[in-house]
Amino acid sequence: MSSDPAPSAAGAPAPGAPPVAGELSRDLKLFHVIMMGLGMMIGAGVFVGIGISVRGAGPGGLLLTFALNGLIALFTAMSFAELSSAIPRAGGAYNFARIGFGRGASFIAGWTEWFASALAGAFYAVVFATFTLSFLNGMFGWDLSADQQQGVVKIIAVAAAATFVYINYRGSSETAKIGAIFTVLQMLLVAGIGVTGIVTAFVRPERLANFQPFLTDDGWWKLLGTMGVIYVAFEGFEVIAQAGDETVAPKRNLPKAMLYSVLIVTVTYLAVAFASVVAIRSADGGMAAYATATEQGGKPFFTAAVEQLIPFRGVGGALVALAVIFSATSALNATIYSATRASFALGRDGMLPPAFARISTRRKTPYVALTFTAVIVLTASVLMNPVHGAATASMMFLCLFFMVNLCVIRIRLNMGDELEYGFIMPLFPLFPILAIVCQIALAGGIFAESKAAVLIAAIWVPAGVLFYLLYARKRAPAADHEIHVFEEAPEPKGDDYRIMVSVANPANALEMVRMTYRLAGAKSARVQLLHMVPVPPNVPLRDAHKYMLAGREAITETLLYLAPMFPITTTMRYCRNIARGILSAVRDKHVDLLILGWHGRRPGKVFRLGSTIDPIIERCPCNVLVLKNCGGNREFARVLVPIGGGPYSAYALEMATIFAEQETGQVTALTVARPGDEPMDLDEFIRDHADRLALPPERITPRVVESNDVAGAILAEAAEHDLVILGCTREPLLHQVTRASLPDLIAQRCDKPLVMVKASGGIRSWIKRWI
Amino acid sequence: MDVNIVIGCILLVVVVVLLVVLTFWCRRRIERIAHSRGRSAREIEKALHSE
Missing domain, CATH: 3.40.50.620 (HUPs)
Incomplete structure (x- = not known):
């Protein structure tokens, strides 16, 4: 894999010329991105998870586990859908955290997502290798020792991971199309198993007795534990957010793809889970005891169930092997894609070395980010215990989802008036709050299952914090949505009552401030003048100072006039959105009272008093006065x-x-x-x-x-x-x-x-x- | 009949119905937003309520 530097007309970059910027090609359609989400979600988790759920929660608990997890996943998918429709850029959760909570939180989000996706990729590579070897063993009757099997599994895992790294390098379209083929094949297999189970239930209704007892002795509490463990099977829709730069009509297609993916995968899981239970001909002592005995005998419960469901000369076992191989393959493809895009976004914003943002001009893929991702995936494929690797990835994904659900609330409240949404969720903020509560419970379930997951997370996340403090914090450029202080007078210390007067038009600053005479006297207050300068989106923030010159003169004149009367300071800031800029200043300065002027006209039907005043009244943490027609003495x-x-x-x-x-x-x-x-x-x-x-x-x-x-x-x-x-x-x-x-x-x-x-x-x- | 079966079946049906209803409710909102002139969250809410 090599870089493809953009040539100049003479065949080499001209000295001093700006570097040629590459960009991702926008050629993924709704079908491709749905398949991308499904491919990652229908990984090996469901096949392993059915056995775990039956043993832990019972046959009824198995169905409830998948249904409830699907609903929780849908709540989070709604948050991803809303944010992706408003911020459709590569980076997904990383970008959301950056806009919602700033650079530090976003770095940790991207850093965690990168590692979690890469670990999940390694897990799928090993699962792929294990079932491939099992399938070949069944076909050819090889007689390999345990050590030999382990070695062959590692070799196949590395070969599979390397193959999909190369496919990802070939380009997003090829990636999505190959992924889509594998996903369609696995969906056909899995859906076939599900339909066979439903037919079986009609033909042999006595098999429905397998659902008794409905739950295990541990009852509903155990159900929560199994939900936490199996939630890994519902991760994957977030990968769709990574495709924002490459999707056709992203504001419409990204949210749809996320919601459809979760619905399709939940229905599919329920069908397969139902089939697994009704497939068993005799389960004396209950389904949970049967599953435990089967798995102790060395055969996965799901394999045993499908062999009884389709008892024709090993066809059932072969089908299971094929389904797992296809699902692990497509999940491997999607996780490598997701991890690469997460590290690409970090590099693009200067949080990782700039090389991570390089895009091949020929293939249009971020080849450096892909190379580093490949190193993690290949190393983990060889060294890591796949179960604990998956548990670690799950824990980190849950943390990410938690953050995204907070982000959707914060971004809607802070930036809802300036972002262009393609989808806003109904009943806001009910669903993100429900998701947060449920995710805390699920994280507890995962925590109880794997101490190694906690250890690895405890090493990786602090390492990210350290890297951010030592490297990323200094290099991360300011984003367009941030507020910039242009000029600010030093503020005396003390706990005086603080009044901030927001001056929209510096020429009227004097008139505005005269109304504060009595207030400042009555409250023994310190007055601060604030002038926010909006910078149009098409003007780079580095040129924003050109907009400040006129305002500075008027503010200075007001300051000189008022300074002898009461303590007064000034602040001038530039921003993309005035309301958010004023709210930011109020919070920074711990203001007790904010005074605004209003022209008295209603600007259209959407806002009551104005696009600036309405959000301030709704969100301002301090007292607010809005003055209309109050100028003069x-x-x-x-x-x-x-x-x-x-x-x-x-x-x-x-x-x-x-x-x-x-x-x-x-x-x-x-x-x-x-x-x-x-x-x-x-x-x-x-x-x-x-x-x-x-x-x-x-x-x-x-x-x-x-x-x-x-x-x-x-x-x-x-x-x-x-x-x-x-x-x-x-x-x-x-x-x-x-x-x-x-x-x-x-x-x-x-x-x-x-x-x-x-x-x-x-x-x-x-x-x-x-x- | 075991009370767990009754509660479990009701819960299962409710959850599945919720999944389907929420998905298609959201899909409908996506289509309506795409055809409305609203852009910001407030404008979209206004547009959706005025239809």
Whole structure:
């Protein structure tokens, strides 16, 4: 295998010319990527797993093991599908972790995925070799000693792995097509066994008695353990995410392929598992005891079952051998593909040496990444115990899936407004949370089965952390989605109340900040000006400083004006998305109150207040004020606070008492009751919150209005006041997109100066901050 | 009849039905999103609810 340097017109690269960049060819269709997922999922796991499940959980537990595992796999597949549709690039989980949690987490994800896939490849190579030798032994009656058999298995395993390394080097299309052929053959064999079992159950219904007792004595708890062990049979759909750079219409085909793969494989497993149970003619003492006795006699339960199902001159045994050989072969192909793409993505982003990102211009394949993957697969094929290797890979895959399920939640919340999705899962975030809970339980099952898996994982993952700290962290370039600090004044230490004023237009910075006079005084606060500069996607971030020059002058002018009045600092950052940039600054600076300006117009039907303000109100971990039409040195003698007992009413009242003119200003606390309804007790509400109000209670006038038109009544009252302060809606996103909330309606229609407030606090806010 | 068989069979049917329903529900959403003008998650949610 050699590199294919891109030649210049003269046949050699011109001195000083930029390197010729290669790219992956986009020629995989839906069928190819489905087959890729199936090929990796229907590996040797199911054939080994049927015996383990019957012994551990009983014949009914066997079916439940595969069905429940399939459902858990589908939950995670939905997360992969959503993320792959939004970020269809090679790298899969590695890319998701990078965008969701940053460079460190993404390196560990890619590093783990690379090793896990390579180990799984070695496992499949050894399984392929073992069953090939068994098949040849059956055909030719060879008489080999145990040592000879072990040696031959190693030779065949290395030869098989090397063959598929070469096939992967030939190119993605060839890889997928050859993989598809093997997958179709294995599917035919496995489906044939399943259909034969179902026919048998119709012809001989007495065989259904084999399902009694349904579970073993250990019952439902043992079922969880077997599910953990057998989950390895459901790994594989994640390989589809690796094909993002090479798939036709990836936003549509990747999610479909993942979901179809899990459904097809689960139905197939259930059919084969059912066939294995009804195949047995006599299982005195129960199916679990029969399976235990069979396997102790040296024959896998699945082989014994199929030999009884198809009792024609060894045809059953030959079919099993062929099915295992085909499945291990296609799984070997898919795992080498997956491991190569994971290391390629690490190299592409500078996390591994740049050579890993080299693509053969002739074959369009990442040949260096493939070479290093081959070294791991071939070495593990020779040295490693395949069972513990598979257990280690399973543990790491579960960790990856756990991270991906967290990623899908975090990315949807943080970047849902800027990514282009081809699929978004229903009932978000129910399914990723269910998957996380289930995966923790399954990881416990695997942990109990293999101490070696824990040891190897405990060596590989810390080695990755060390490599990241010593090498990758310094070299990884900033990604386009990250926030960059352009200029930032040093911030004095202390626990003062922190107010951040986000200035969208530097020319209006002074007007914006004047409203914070009273707030800063009332709270003894330190004020920070923030100016976010959005950089268009087609402009490289290294050229972003050109966008900063105009804003810097206005911010500096404001800073000079305000500095004598109260402590003030400035921050200028550039980003791809302003909302995410502001939220990032709020978190970095531990801000207590964020102030935003709003132009007062609703921008289309999708957003309520705007594409920047809506996400901030929904996700901001601190208090938020949104100012509309509040510029200038205004005095607010009469301030209206509509109070409906909502979560932010008390905070709105507190802000009203701060913004009202302090010597003579009056605050009206208004509640609108429908005719016949008992109105809210405003006196009690004011008394309850008197300790946080900046005005004495006698300057706050409670007022009750009866009306069926709540918005109309509030707007009529607003006409008599100088300022309106409203609590934001706290309805979930789904409600907001289907109908406008009352505060939004009032905010849009009110022509008086208006402030919308949102208070932090509560468990909901804590969970949001944690996520 | 063994209570485990009853619970197990009900669970098995529910799980299989869920698998099929979820898969085709998701597939339908993929097709609808492909034909809608929505791009971001919020736009897609809005578009799906307005249909």
